[in-house]
Amino acid sequence: MLKFTIPEMESFLKEVFPQVEGMFGIDQMDDALLVMRLFNDERHLRPGGTVSGPAMFSLADVAAYVATMARIGPEALTVTTHCSIDFMRKPEAGRDILAEARVLKMGRSLSVTDVLLFSEGSDQAVAHASLTYSIPPRRD
Amino acid sequence: MLKFTIPEMESFLKEVFPQVEGMFGIDQMDDALLVMRLFNDERHLRPGGTVSGPAMFSLADVAAYVATMARIGPEALTVTTHCSIDFMRKPEAGRDILAEARVLKMGRSLSVTDVLLFSEGSDQAVAHASLTYSIPPRRD
Amino acid sequence: MLKFTIPEMESFLKEVFPQVEGMFGIDQMDDALLVMRLFNDERHLRPGGTVSGPAMFSLADVAAYVATMARIGPEALTVTTHCSIDFMRKPEAGRDILAEARVLKMGRSLSVTDVLLFSEGSDQAVAHASLTYSIPPRRD
Amino acid sequence: MLKFTIPEMESFLKEVFPQVEGMFGIDQMDDALLVMRLFNDERHLRPGGTVSGPAMFSLADVAAYVATMARIGPEALTVTTHCSIDFMRKPEAGRDILAEARVLKMGRSLSVTDVLLFSEGSDQAVAHASLTYSIPPRRD
Numbered sequence: 001m002l003k004f005t006i007p008e009m010e011s012f013l014k015e016v017f018p019q020v021e022g023m024f025g026i027d028q029m030d031d032a033l034l035v036m037r038l039f040n041d042e043r044h045l046r047p048g049g050t051v052s053g054p055a056m057f058s059l060a061d062v063a064a065y066v067a068t069m070a071r072i073g074p075e076a077l078t079v080t081t082h083c084s085i086d087f088m089r090k091p092e093a094g095r096d097i098l099a100e101a102r103v104l105k106m107g108r109s110l111s112v113t114d115v116l117l118f119s120e121g122s123d124q125a126v127a128h129a130s131l132t133y134s135i136p137p138r139r140d
Numbered sequence: 141m142l143k144f145t146i147p148e149m150e151s152f153l154k155e156v157f158p159q160v161e162g163m164f165g166i167d168q169m170d171d172a173l174l175v176m177r178l179f180n181d182e183r184h185l186r187p188g189g190t191v192s193g194p195a196m197f198s199l200a201d202v203a204a205y206v207a208t209m210a211r212i213g214p215e216a217l218t219v220t221t222h223c224s225i226d227f228m229r230k231p232e233a234g235r236d237i238l239a240e241a242r243v244l245k246m247g248r249s250l251s252v253t254d255v256l257l258f259s260e261g262s263d264q265a266v267a268h269a270s271l272t273y274s275i276p277p278r279r280d
Numbered sequence: 281m282l283k284f285t286i287p288e289m290e291s292f293l294k295e296v297f298p299q300v301e302g303m304f305g306i307d308q309m310d311d312a313l314l315v316m317r318l319f320n321d322e323r324h325l326r327p328g329g330t331v332s333g334p335a336m337f338s339l340a341d342v343a344a345y346v347a348t349m350a351r352i353g354p355e356a357l358t359v360t361t362h363c364s365i366d367f368m369r370k371p372e373a374g375r376d377i378l379a380e381a382r383v384l385k386m387g388r389s390l391s392v393t394d395v396l397l398f399s400e401g402s403d404q405a406v407a408h409a410s411l412t413y414s415i416p417p418r419r420d
Numbered sequence: 421m422l423k424f425t426i427p428e429m430e431s432f433l434k435e436v437f438p439q440v441e442g443m444f445g446i447d448q449m450d451d452a453l454l455v456m457r458l459f460n461d462e463r464h465l466r467p468g469g470t471v472s473g474p475a476m477f478s479l480a481d482v483a484a485y486v487a488t489m490a491r492i493g494p495e496a497l498t499v500t501t502h503c504s505i506d507f508m509r510k511p512e513a514g515r516d517i518l519a520e521a522r523v524l525k526m527g528r529s530l531s532v533t534d535v536l537l538f539s540e541g542s543d544q545a546v547a548h549a550s551l552t553y554s555i556p557p558r559r560d
Contacts, residue, residue: 019183019192043159052159053201053220058194080193081530082502082552084224084364086392086410088385104396104408105368109529110501110554112366114394114408116384128384128394128410130366132502134529137557221390222362222412224504226532226550228525244536244548245508249389249414250361252506254534254548256524268524268534270506270548272362274389277417299463299472323439332439333500334478341473360473364504 002029003073009066012074017062024062027098034067034101037120040094049093056097056117056127057085063101064113064131071106078133081110085129092119097126110134142169143213149206152214157202164202167238174207174241177260180234189233196237196257196267197225203241204253204271211246218273221250225269232259237266250274282309283353289346292354297342304342307378314347317400318377329373336377336397336407337365343381344393344411351386358413361390365409372399377406390414422449423493429486432494437482444482447518454487454521457540460514469513476517476537476547477505483521484533484551491526498553501530505549512539517546530554 004012006026014021028035036059038044044055061080068078091097098118105112110132117127144152146166154161168175176199178184184195201220208218231237238258245252250272257267284292286306294301308315316339318324324335341360348358371377378398385392390412397407424432426446434441448455456479458464464475481500488498511517518538525532530552537547 017186019185045159046157053223054194054198057197057223061193079230080227082224082226083193083197084222084410084504086222086384086412087220088387088392090219104366104405107368112368112408125384128392130364130408130410132366132552224364224550226524226552228527228532244506244545247508252508252548265524268532268550270504270550272412272506297466299465325439326437333481333503334474337477337503338474359510360507362504362506363473363477364502366502367500370499 002031002070004029004070009070012069013066020058020062024059026066029066029070032102034063034070036063036066036099036101038097040096051091051097053087056087056091057083059097059099060085060115060117060127060129060131063099063115064133067101067103067113068106068111068133068135071103071111072135078135080131081134082132083129085127087127089124089126091126092122095119095121108135109137142171142210144169144210149210152209153206160198160202164199166206169206169210172242174203174210176203176206176239176241178237180236191231191237193227196227196231197223199237199239200225200255200257200267200269200271203239203255204273207241207243207253208246208251208273208275211243211251212275218275220271221274222272223269225267227267229264229266231266232262235259235261248275249277282311282350284309284350289350292349293346300338300342304339306346309346309350312382314343314350314381316343316346316379316381318379320374320376331371331377333367336367336371337363339377339379340365340395340397340407340409340411343379343395344413347381347383347393348386348391348413348415351383351391352415358415360411361414362412363409365407367407369404369406371406372402375399375401388415389417422451422490424449424490429490432489433486440478440482444479446486449486449490452522454483454490456483456486456519456521458517458519460516471511471517473507476507476511477503479517479519480505480535480537480547480549480551483519483535484553487521487523487533488526488531488553488555491523491531492555498555500551501554502552503549505547507547509544509546511546512542515539515541528555529557
C-alpha cells in the first residue's frame with residue numbers, strides 16, 4: 001500500500017526539488033513497479049543527439065527516491081548513499097528516457113532499488129542502475 | 141606525458157560539451173593527479189544549500205573523462221560504461237566541489253579512474269567514485 | 281540460440297575450474313534466463329549458519345561467466361572486469377543459494393549480466409549483483 | 421586510536437572466521453592504513469596460475485571488515501552491504517596479494533572503505549574495491 005498517489009507525488013517533488021520542475025514525469029506507480037520518464041530536452045543532450053550520462057543518472061536517482069518515498073511517506077529525510085550504474089547502449093536521439101524501478105529491499109535504515117532505463121519505444125535497456133538510499137531513524 | 145595543456149583541454153571541453161560551459165574548471169593536470177572543480181551555482185543545489193547528487197556525479201564523470209583524454213588525445217570517442225559512486229557526507233553550502241582524479245588503469249580498450257570529491261577547504265571526502273571509460277579501437 | 285547444452289557446460293566448467301568442482305550446479309539455461317545453485321556446504325558458512333559474502337560473490341561471478349560463455353562459445357578467454365554487489369538479507373541456514381542471471385548486454389567486447397540471489401524456497405532476494413565480463417577480440 | 425593490536429585482531433579473526441584460518445595475514449594496522457595479505461595458495465588459483473576473482477574479493481572484504489572493527493571494537497555485529505570491485509590486471513602467479521585499505525567514512529551506522537590490491541612486488545594495482553559495512557545500533 002503506497003503512501004502517495006501520482007498527483008500527490010508530483011506535488012511533493014515540485015516542492016522539494018523546484019530546480020528540476022518539468023524535467024521528469026511519473027507514468028505508473030504501484031507496489032510492483034514505478035515507471036518515470038525524463039522528457040526529451042536539448043539541455044540533456046550530448047553531441048550526436050544522445051542523452052548525457054548525468055541526465056540518465058538523475059533519472060535513475062529520482063526514480064529510486066520516488067519508489068522509496070512512496071513506501072515510507074513524506075516525513076523522512078532520505079539521501080542517496082550509493083549508486084552503481086552501467087551505461088550499456090547509446091540512447092536514441094529525440095526520445096524520452098523511461099525508467100523502470102523496482103524496490104529490492106525496503107529496510108528500516110536503507111532501501112535498495114533496481115532501475116532499468118530505456119529509450120521510449122525500445123526494449124533494449126540503455127542503462128542499468130542499483131541505488132541505495134539511507135533512511136534516518138524516526139523520532140517517535 | 142599528457143597530450144593536452146590545461147588551456148587546450150578547456151577549449152576542447154567547450155567544443156565537445158557546450159551545454160556545460162562555465163560549470164567546471166581545471167586546477168591541476170599532470171601525470172599523477174587531475175584536480176577539477178564544480179563551481180558553486182544555485183542550479184546544482186538541493187534544499188538546505190547542499191550540492192545535488194547528479195551535480196557530483198557530473199563532476200566525477202567529467203574528471204574521469206578529462207583524465208582519460210589527457211592520456212589518449214582528442215581523436216578518440218570514449219564513453220562512460222560504468223560508474224560506482226558512494227555519497228558519504230553532505231557537501232557544505234556555498235562552496236565549490238573539488239575532484240581529485242587518479243587513473244588506476246589506462247588500457248587499450250578501457251580506463252579506470254578513481255575520483256574523490258571534497259567541499260573546498262575540507263579534507264573529508266564528500267563522495268568517492270570509480271569510473272570506467274570504454275575506448276573504441278583505433279582505425280589505424 | 282545457446283552454444284552449450286547444460287551437460288556440455290558442466291563438463292566445460294569442470295575442465296577450466298577444477299578447483300570448484302562440486303560447488304555449483306546448473307538448474308536451467310536458456311536464452312532468457314540462467315539458474316545456477318551454490319550447494320549448501322559448511323565451508324561457505326559464517327557464524328550463525330549463514331552463507332559467506334565471498335561464496336555469494338563466487339556464485340554471482342560463475343553465473344555471469346556461464347551466461348556469457350553460453351552465448352559466445354568455449355573459445356574465448358573472458359575475464360571479469362567489474363562486479364557491483366548489494367547484500368540485502370541474511371541467507372537462510374542449511375539452504376542452497378539460487379542465482380537467476382539475465383544478460384542485459386552482449387556486445388563484441390563486453391557483456392553485462394544482472395544476477396539475483398535467493399535462498400532456496402524464498403522469493404526475497406538475499407543479494408543483487410551486476411557483472412561485466414571483457415571479451416578479447418577474436419583472432420579471425 | 422585503534423581498539424585492537426595486530427595480535428589481538430588475528431586472534432579475533434581466528435575466533436569469528438575459523439573457516440579462513442591461515443588464509444590472510446596483517447602486515448600493518450594504524451589510523452591511516454591497513455595492509456593485509458592473501459597468502460599464495462593453489463586453492464585460489466585459476467588456469468595460468470592467476471589468483472581467482474573470488475579470492476581477491478575475499479581479501480578486499482576481510483580488509484574492509486578488519487579496518488572497520490579496528491575502529492569500533494569487537495562487540496559490534498557488522499555486515500557487508502555493498503561491494504563494488506574493478507579487476508584491472510592479471511595478478512602475477514606465485515605471489516601473495518597485498519591489500520591497502522583506507523577507511524573513507526566511519527559513521528555511526530555505516531563505514532566506507534577503499535581497498536587497492538597488488539601482487540607483492542608490483543606497484544600496479546590488480547584490483548580496486550569500495551566496500552560498505554553496516555553497523556547495527558548499539559544497545560546502550
